[in-house]
Amino acid sequence: MQTVAFIGLGIMGRPMALNLIRAGHPLVAVNRSPGPLQALEAQGAKVAPTPAAAARDAQVVITMLGDTPDVEQVYFGPQGVLSATRAGMLLIDMSTVDPAIARRIAEAARDAGAGALDAPVSGGEAGARAGELSIMVGGDEAAFAQALPILEVLGKRVVRIGPSGAGQVAKACNQIIVAVTLEAVGEALTLAKRAGVDPEVVREALLGGFAQSRVLEVHGLRMLQRQFQPGFRAELHRKDLRIALAAGRSAQAPLPATALVHELLTALMARGGAGLDHSALVTVLEALSGQSDPAG
Amino acid sequence: MQTVAFIGLGIMGRPMALNLIRAGHPLVAVNRSPGPLQALEAQGAKVAPTPAAAARDAQVVITMLGDTPDVEQVYFGPQGVLSATRAGMLLIDMSTVDPAIARRIAEAARDAGAGALDAPVSGGEAGARAGELSIMVGGDEAAFAQALPILEVLGKRVVRIGPSGAGQVAKACNQIIVAVTLEAVGEALTLAKRAGVDPEVVREALLGGFAQSRVLEVHGLRMLQRQFQPGFRAELHRKDLRIALAAGRSAQAPLPATALVHELLTALMARGGAGLDHSALVTVLEALSGQSDPAG
Numbered sequence: 001m002q003t004v005a006f007i008g009l010g011i012m013g014r015p016m017a018l019n020l021i022r023a024g025h026p027l028v029a030v031n032r033s034p035g036p037l038q039a040l041e042a043q044g045a046k047v048a049p050t051p052a053a054a055a056r057d058a059q060v061v062i063t064m065l066g067d068t069p070d071v072e073q074v075y076f077g078p079q080g081v082l083s084a085t086r087a088g089m090l091l092i093d094m095s096t097v098d099p100a101i102a103r104r105i106a107e108a109a110r111d112a113g114a115g116a117l118d119a120p121v122s123g124g125e126a127g128a129r130a131g132e133l134s135i136m137v138g139g140d141e142a143a144f145a146q147a148l149p150i151l152e153v154l155g156k157r158v159v160r161i162g163p164s165g166a167g168q169v170a171k172a173c174n175q176i177i178v179a180v181t182l183e184a185v186g187e188a189l190t191l192a193k194r195a196g197v198d199p200e201v202v203r204e205a206l207l208g209g210f211a212q213s214r215v216l217e218v219h220g221l222r223m224l225q226r227q228f229q230p231g232f233r234a235e236l237h238r239k240d241l242r243i244a245l246a247a248g249r250s251a252q253a254p255l256p257a258t259a260l261v262h263e264l265l266t267a268l269m270a271r272g273g274a275g276l277d278h279s280a281l282v283t284v285l286e287a288l289s290g291q292s293d294p295a296g
Numbered sequence: 297m298q299t300v301a302f303i304g305l306g307i308m309g310r311p312m313a314l315n316l317i318r319a320g321h322p323l324v325a326v327n328r329s330p331g332p333l334q335a336l337e338a339q340g341a342k343v344a345p346t347p348a349a350a351a352r353d354a355q356v357v358i359t360m361l362g363d364t365p366d367v368e369q370v371y372f373g374p375q376g377v378l379s380a381t382r383a384g385m386l387l388i389d390m391s392t393v394d395p396a397i398a399r400r401i402a403e404a405a406r407d408a409g410a411g412a413l414d415a416p417v418s419g420g421e422a423g424a425r426a427g428e429l430s431i432m433v434g435g436d437e438a439a440f441a442q443a444l445p446i447l448e449v450l451g452k453r454v455v456r457i458g459p460s461g462a463g464q465v466a467k468a469c470n471q472i473i474v475a476v477t478l479e480a481v482g483e484a485l486t487l488a489k490r491a492g493v494d495p496e497v498v499r500e501a502l503l504g505g506f507a508q509s510r511v512l513e514v515h516g517l518r519m520l521q522r523q524f525q526p527g528f529r530a531e532l533h534r535k536d537l538r539i540a541l542a543a544g545r546s547a548q549a550p551l552p553a554t555a556l557v558h559e560l561l562t563a564l565m566a567r568g569g570a571g572l573d574h575s576a577l578v579t580v581l582e583a584l585s586g587q588s589d590p591a592g
Binding site for chain 1: 474497510544552556581586
């Protein structure tokens with residue numbers, strides 16, 4: 001079994017690393033805060049002080065970090081992964097970041113004779129625990145083939161989308177569609193409620209037609225039942241839309257509805273909802289319509 | 297079998313009227329242009345010169361008209377339905393109009409001792425031909441029970457949403473969700489294409505997760521295959537969003553994404569796409585990103 005350096009033991013990274021240990025992979029872990037490291041050490045992982053130190057002991061490096069600057073630091077920083085990358089190694093960044101970063105990492109890896117993949121995920125903490133994430137992969141076919149046995153430990157649907165950066169582009173597309181559909185459902189249910197019509201009956205009736213979506217099913221129900229504990233935190237979705245908008249700027253693809261929902265998520269955060277599930281977007285529409293209780 | 301006055305033989309009204317004749321209902325038809333009247337006469341319908349004349353011969357009046365002013369004229373005009381409405385009659389408006397109109401018709405019907413329902417549909421021309429429309433009904437339970445045998449000739453899913461106007465509110469909610477989801481899918485597929493990633497692979501990958509919707513399935517495919525013959529015409533969807541925005545104004549429910557998509561449908565019409573399927577909304581995003589060929 002290949003030794004895996006796993007960097008970033010957040011809500012997603014912890015169960016993913018654990019699944020790799022359970023599948024028999026020797027694992028070297030790196031994390032900013034010590035708590036999750038100790039927990040993983042108790043499961044048999046080694047601990048390394050820096051990304052470079054972990055990379056020196058491993059054939060495969062997986063990163064699962066919060067945002068673009070973290071990924072830049074962990075790869076390109078002074079004790080970064082790339083300073084210890086050797087020929088034949090494989091670097092897999094599973095964070096959600098700008099596609100341009102994915103291309104820069106892939107280029108630097110190529111210069112060192114190593115492979116690199118961008119492999120962002122969807123499916124949330126539950127998917128990470130169950131090893132049932134959807135994984136959208138960008139990178140060349142050889143690196144994808146090399147990574148597949150490891151990615152299949154972590155995910156149920158592992159799809160190569162295209163060359164380096166394509167995984168991040170697909171993830172951005174996913175986050176655009178989910179966010180804008182949340183807004184669509186939020187506007188419809190708010191209109192129904194304000195117009196004196198039972199939004200539960202409307203949701204039920206609409207699920208049978210062209211308005212059907214997973215968001216109407218799952219998040220529409222959350223909106224009706226005021227189930228706003230995450231789930232997926234609003235602040236993370238706003239971060240992902242920021243990435244999507246940056247990708248749109250580089251690609252010269254204006255994204256007007258994405259930009260609008262980005263601003264409405266900013267309003268949700270301004271109103272104290274940063275840590276709520278993204279379906280709490282509906283409370284911003286309710287506030288706009290004069291109903292100001294986010295829990296009500 | 298109750299005699300039905302059927303007013304409005306457009307693309308939707310024609311097959312609906314025909315299904316009622318086939319189900320054995322004596323039918324009196326009214327239409328602005330004579331062509332569809334002659335065709336229906338050949339199938340056994342009688343023809344009346346005005347809505348009032350048709351209503352005089354019928355127990356049930358069904359209207360299927362293009363827009364709010366047509367409905368106002370047909371009901372409240374000098375030779376209108378209401379001038380000939382008697383106690384025990386049932387008025388069913390299946391047009392998509394402002395919920396406020398539905399409430400006005402219901403009130404006037406009540407004054408005459410008659411019942412009234414707003415019963416807008418979704419499912420398009422194909423659904424109308426097959427008698428498989430989804431019908432969203434507003435009005436009291438007694439009128440709904442009286443109408444059900446007739447509505448079940450026309451539709452497969454017939455749901456009472458609530459009191460008068462509730463059918464129109466549900467239809468507005470449906471059109472909001474479909475329009476804004478079209479925009480979501482359009483932005484995602486345009487970003488993918490502009491970023492050099494195969495939008496077909498992205499669509500396929502996203503259908504398995506939270507981005508799944510009927511719009512991504514059906515209209516996403518139309519966008520990729522450039523299948524922009526209607527389907528549902530962009531100009532009609534813009535009209536429906538105008539109604540939704542008016543309903544939002546009366547209910548004090550601001551609908552920011554709906555307003556945005558209304559403007560983008562206006563752009564589609566300005567670019568010559570009024571008669572294209574609403575999925576051609578994606579061509580506006582392509583134009584914004586510098587690709588200007590609507591057919592390309």
